[in-house]
Amino acid sequence: xxxxxxxxxxxxxxxxxxxxxxxxxxxxxxxxxxxxxxxxxxxxxxxxxxxxxxxxxxxxxxxxxxxxxxxxxxxxxxxxxxxxxxxxxxxxxxxxxxxxxxxxxxxxxxxxxxxxxxxxxxxxxxxxxxxxxxxxxxxxxxxxxxxxxxxxxxxxxxxxxxxxxxxxxxxxxxxxxxxxxxxxxxxxxxxxxxxxxxxxxxxxxxxxxxxxxxxxxxxxxxxxxxxxxxxxxxxxxxxxxxxxxxxxxxxxxxxxxxxxxxxxxxxxxxxxxxxxxxxxxxxxxxxxxxxxxxxxxxxxxxxxxxxxxxxxxxxxxxxxxxxxxxxxxxxxxxxxxxxxxxxxxxxxxxxx
Amino acid sequence: xxxxxxxxxxxxxxxxxxxxxxxxxxxxxxxxxxxxxxxxxxxxxxxxxxxxxxxxxxxxxxxxxxxxxxxxxxxxxxxxxxxxxxxxxxxxxxxxxxxxxxxxxxxxxxxxxxxxxxxxxxxxxxxxxxxxxxxxxxxxxxxxxxxxxxxxxxxxxxxxxxxxxxxxxxxxxxxxxxxxxxxxxxxxxxxxxxxxxxxxxxxxxxxxxxxxxxxxxxxxxxxxxxxxxxxxxxxxxxxxxxxxxxxxxxxxxxxxxxxxxxxxxxxxxxxxxxxxxxxxxxxxxxxxxxxxxxxxxxxxxxxxxxxxxxxxxxxxxxxxxxxxxxxxxxxxxxxxxxxxxxxxxxxxxxxx
Numbered sequence: 001x002x003x004x005x006x007x008x009x010x011x012x013x014x015x016x017x018x019x020x021x022x023x024x025x026x027x028x029x030x031x032x033x034x035x036x037x038x039x040x041x042x043x044x045x046x047x048x049x050x051x052x053x054x055x056x057x058x059x060x061x062x063x064x065x066x067x068x069x070x071x072x073x074x075x076x077x078x079x080x081x082x083x084x085x086x087x088x089x090x091x092x093x094x095x096x097x098x099x100x101x102x103x104x105x106x107x108x109x110x111x112x113x114x115x116x117x118x119x120x121x122x123x124x125x126x127x128x129x130x131x132x133x134x135x136x137x138x139x140x141x142x143x144x145x146x147x148x149x150x151x152x153x154x155x156x157x158x159x160x161x162x163x164x165x166x167x168x169x170x171x172x173x174x175x176x177x178x179x180x181x182x183x184x185x186x187x188x189x190x191x192x193x194x195x196x197x198x199x200x201x202x203x204x205x206x207x208x209x210x211x212x213x214x215x216x217x218x219x220x221x222x223x224x225x226x227x228x229x230x231x232x233x234x235x236x237x238x239x240x241x242x243x244x245x246x247x248x249x250x251x252x253x254x255x256x257x258x259x260x261x262x263x264x265x266x267x268x269x270x271x272x273x274x275x276x277x278x279x280x281x282x283x284x285x286x287x288x289x290x291x292x293x294x295x296x297x298x299x300x301x302x303x304x305x306x307x308x309x310x311x312x313x314x315x316x317x318x319x320x321x322x323x324x325x326x327x328x329x330x331x332x333x334x335x336x337x338x339x340x341x342x343x344x345x346x347x348x349x350x351x352x
Numbered sequence: 353x354x355x356x357x358x359x360x361x362x363x364x365x366x367x368x369x370x371x372x373x374x375x376x377x378x379x380x381x382x383x384x385x386x387x388x389x390x391x392x393x394x395x396x397x398x399x400x401x402x403x404x405x406x407x408x409x410x411x412x413x414x415x416x417x418x419x420x421x422x423x424x425x426x427x428x429x430x431x432x433x434x435x436x437x438x439x440x441x442x443x444x445x446x447x448x449x450x451x452x453x454x455x456x457x458x459x460x461x462x463x464x465x466x467x468x469x470x471x472x473x474x475x476x477x478x479x480x481x482x483x484x485x486x487x488x489x490x491x492x493x494x495x496x497x498x499x500x501x502x503x504x505x506x507x508x509x510x511x512x513x514x515x516x517x518x519x520x521x522x523x524x525x526x527x528x529x530x531x532x533x534x535x536x537x538x539x540x541x542x543x544x545x546x547x548x549x550x551x552x553x554x555x556x557x558x559x560x561x562x563x564x565x566x567x568x569x570x571x572x573x574x575x576x577x578x579x580x581x582x583x584x585x586x587x588x589x590x591x592x593x594x595x596x597x598x599x600x601x602x603x604x605x606x607x608x609x610x611x612x613x614x615x616x617x618x619x620x621x622x623x624x625x626x627x628x629x630x631x632x633x634x635x636x637x638x639x640x641x642x643x644x645x646x647x648x649x650x651x652x653x654x655x656x657x658x659x660x661x662x663x664x665x666x667x668x669x670x671x672x673x674x675x676x677x678x679x680x681x682x683x684x685x686x687x688x689x690x691x692x693x694x695x696x697x698x699x700x701x702x703x704x
Contacts, residue, residue, distance in 0.1 A: 026543065032583050
């Protein structure tokens with residue numbers, strides 16, 4: 001899109017005195033009358049998304065120490081699209097990641113031809129406030145090293161508000177505005193089906209990020225944005241977050257108790273928040289996918305460890321179990337332990 | 353995503369007897385109670401989208417002669433995302449397009465490093481049922497040549513149901529299932545804010561298309577899909593389309609009358625449907641963007657011709673005017689004529 005054309009069309013569309021014969025919008029009077037979302041949410045919109053929602057995101061970031069305004073924020077189709085945009089614009093050759101990281105981010109790095117690596121790289125994808133799958137917060141020293149490194153950072157903040165202790169740290173973007181791509185979402189704290197996430201690109205990259213957003217899907221869905229805006233208007237967000245933390249912390253506690261009881265030889269660290277626990281097997285050489293097949297026969301499923309690894313290695317055997325979306329946690333872990341016993345007893349458990 | 357893992361997780365998620373400790377879903381009991389969309393639409397879903405909506409798309413395509421089932425359809429964030437997926441997976445080096453074509457598709461081809469060309473190419477992006485910006489239907493001979501060419505085809509069917517004569521042609525995918533990427537949308541016929549479009553990839557490419565959809569945004573928003581499904585359930589879609597055709601045909605007629613009256617020296621062809629008219633200026637050498645700046649001063653805007661050209665050339669001077677989203681058509685064209693007169697009278701109208 002020509003920058004002059006974009007400017008002229010924005011000027012003219014904001015001025016009711018200008019008759020807009022461009023843009024190719026369908027006639028709003030032909031739209032259905034849905035009860036909930038407002039009428040504007042049904043029409044085409046600018047790629048950056050609705051202003052009130054952007055202002056909410058910016059205000060939350062300012063409260064954590066980052067000098068961000070509504071105009072710095074780009075509403076995306078969930079955090080995943082924000083990661084995809086950042087990866088396409090920021091990454092070169094390879095993307096640095098933790099030893100274990102978020103699978104769908106790793107997959108996009110791969111399909112872009114910029115495969116993830118646990119080694120050094122000019123751009124790094126991190127979840128400093130709370131990591132997936134480990135549920136781990138970055139310590140001060142590691143955080144300072146990241147900020148001092150001078151490399152590009154894709155900061156995935158998806159679980160930041162769901163630290164059980166409620167101590168939401170300053171985002172990396174507060175310390176390195178010019179080279180952090182800050183990513184957030186309402187998927188974990190409101191619901192995923194709205195597909196409302198956001199990206200704060202480095203200021204110099206905002207025009208290209210907006211163009212790429214437009215290239216990818218023109219704009220984020222208006223209905224989800226409108227429902228989110230209304231919800232945020234009518235509810236106390238901090239009270240909601242406090243309730244969610246209690247809810248998920250209690251589930252994490254139950255899962256840890258079940259793990260200690262039914263799988264005492266497996267190792268895990270207590271999650272500081274989020275949705276999941278990373279489990280490491282006492283016998284490292286078996287296949288995570290073969291174990292999953294056996295587990296499903298025993299009525300339980302999990303996420304095999306290879307999905308989280310830049311190398312896609314099955315060994316050492318590990319897996320992610322989530323306490324977030326399932327209430328039958330004790331029975332689930334009991335079945336997992338039964339599957340593990342059956343799996344180990346098999347004569348030939350192929351390590352593939 | 354490992355294919356075996358995907359299969360195992362789909363099996364286990366469809367079986368209520370399996371306790372799902374994978375997936376990382378938030379707890380549905382924490383979701384807000386929105387009035388309209390159903391509860392399932394708020395949760396994470398598979399990347400292909402909701403089955404009822406896919407079945408609707410497939411049934412409409414079967415009625416036009418294409419052997420498509422619900423499982424062949426992938427719900428996307430509007431037609432734009434379907435084009436972006438097809439372009440990323442199908443295109444090599446360059447993408448063939450018409451002399452004038454849909455700007456946001458051209459932009460994605462460019463940002464993927466596969467720039468559009470009006471010359472020959474191994475993959476071609478076409479709008480055979482009804483083109484944008486010309487509102488032209490492909491004739492039988494050109495259609496047969498395309499099908500006989502053996503090249504890959506991205507078929508953008510966005511305006512097919514909005515041909516004024518109501519004769520919706522067989523899609524290209526009916527004639528070359530193995531190399532057509534069929535793209536459609538509800539944006540023009542229901543509303544854009546839901547972001548509901550679809551892609552039917554060649555059967556052999558479906559797994560990669562699903563993976564890329566997941567890489568880009570995990571899934572399309574559930575709320576828009578749920579609202580669309582409910583609307584399609586409760587309304588007569590063909591009656592709606594007939595009404596939309598009458599509505600837009602009447603607007604096209606009014607715009608053509610105004611053009612003949614106020615801009616009699618400009619050339620255009622009568623659109624066979626869709627939203628727009630392509631206007632060619634009697635004096636070809638001026639800048640379309642300079643004319644747009646002048647037009648905005650006169651209280652009217654349009655889409656400059658360069659946006660539609662693979663070369664981005666400003667000359668010969670042409671522009672797109674849309675009759676779809678604006679009711680002040682006569683006054684708009686009158687202002688455009690006044691702007692044109694003023695523009696020509698300027699001593700130095702730079703051709704940039």
